[in-house]
Amino acid sequence: MNTGLFESFIKNTLKEEFDKILHLSLIKEESVAKKTYLTMNEITERTKLKTSTMGDLIRRRAMPHLRVKSRIIFIEEEILPTINHYKKHGWTDPDDFWSVSNVIKELEDLRNDEEEPELIEEAIRKIMSDELEVFSDEIKNLINKNNNKGHTLLTVKEAANYFRVSTSTIFSLIHEDEMPHMKIGSKFIIVLEEAEAFLWRETAKKYADTGNIYWTRILERIEYEEKKRKAAFDKAMERIGDL
Template identity: 60%
Template sequence: MIDEIIRKIIREELTIFSNEIKNFTKKDKESYYGRTVLTIKEAANHFRTSPATIYNLIKDDGMPHFKIHSRHFIVLEEAEAYLWRETAKSYAEEGNIYWQRILQRLDWEEKERNAAYEKALKRLEESTY
């Protein structure tokens, strides 16, 4: 019974959150929680490529995105970080020391971000009990 109530609350919260993002992206393309949300077409224009290329990147489980109903949305900052990392990887694999160091720095930053995220989740869990 409690599980059902929790699931219902989570579904309601996710629906509200999804609707907020959907409504926000319809009104203004500036930012959501400090991040820029783009449609596929807007992302393609930003990166000077075709929407098909963006869809291929998403399909290959590379380009970070989220989906509301049947529409895909790209968070610009995450997409830029992804493309920067992929560029660094390709040049680092060729033996370029400059790009190897950039990739090491990106790996370190990601590790720090993940640690901070896990720490925040633990604090959240502790505060809800």
């Protein structure tokens, strides 16, 4: 790519992506919509399902939840489809969605996927978009924090309240499980989105390690998406270095 054309492309792309971020910032009141987590007891009270049935739904239907050490927490709107399916069909599978053979085929497709190489322009645009979103979120989070609105940086106590566990559990996740965090002076700060992503991956891995095919599908999908993002970034950086 001609150096002058490349510089022009970078400049125009940067402006387009930054304008897009600014536009989205104006139409969003909050940068992050915090979730409301419910405990197992709260869910069983609301759904009238037994704890044993909930356990089966978790294992046999990979119902979305997070494991925070020994505690299981749920986001109600994310688990309702599975609960409603169970109430309507029991353990039957009219849509063949839980077919083991279908899941195995999906896993094989993921493992054998050979994507066409991305154009350098597309890869650069994706990187710029991602970086500008982070930059924009950092600004909005700082503004929200100063205005005492919802922000994504949590103290250990705030994280404990959010994930419905004790502060000692959060400290254990930091020290023993290496949950993403920052340390400012003697204080630990939890980055909410990174903590949730970490817990989601660890939850999926726990079940996948036992051979559960449905959780294996979830874990491999997570790893597949991360691999794609890293490959696009590495490819773009390599091509930029050759220009």
